[in-house]
Amino acid sequence: MKKTFSMLVIAAASFGFMASPSFAAAGSKADYDAAKSKAKADYKAAKEKCKSLKDNAKDVCEAEAKAARVKTESDAEAAYKGTDKAREKARKDIAEANYKVAKEKCDDLKGNDKDVCQKDAKAAKESAEADAKADKKVSDARKDAAEDKHDAAANAQKEKCDALSGAEKSRCIGEANSMKR
Secondary structure (H helix, E strand, C coil), X not given: CHHHHHHHHHHHHHHHHHCXXXXXXXXXXXXXXXXXXXXXXXXXXXXXXXXXXXHHHHHHXXXXXXXXXXXXXXXXXXXXXXXHHHHHHHHHHHHHHHHHHHHHHHCCCCHHHHHHHHHHHHHHHHHHHHHHHXXXXXXXXXXXXXXXXXXXXXXXXXXXXXXXXXXXXHHHHHHHHHHCC
């Protein structure tokens, strides 16, 4: 049981670490292509190292290699696209890859330990997916709030224009309208 708990702690830590990449604004196509090429080369090298292993150790090694490739490619795509939807998809893809690794690790166990390991792996995946979805909702809410603030400031500026007259009032209203999105 201690072995199962240790594996779960490691798996949970890797889910947390791999599911929270930092993203910048949309990246360049060259950076994206370079990241994909690196992911492919790293995957081939990691998979080659797995050839010397046997049984489930080999399966785990290959799943880890694939998960690393998915993470690199997904992060690169999300950075390239620079959208909330792309970031959410990347986090979900990474969660799925990590889930497959965790399931492979569970194959070394038997009976209830294996059942618990598989349930914990699924719970970690669902948690990571829920976090990705929540982050997107928070991002959407922040955008909505920023628009509301901007519109409120434009409306306040328009109200100030009411004290003016003639050309000055027209200019003021024009400026206030240009503030609106």
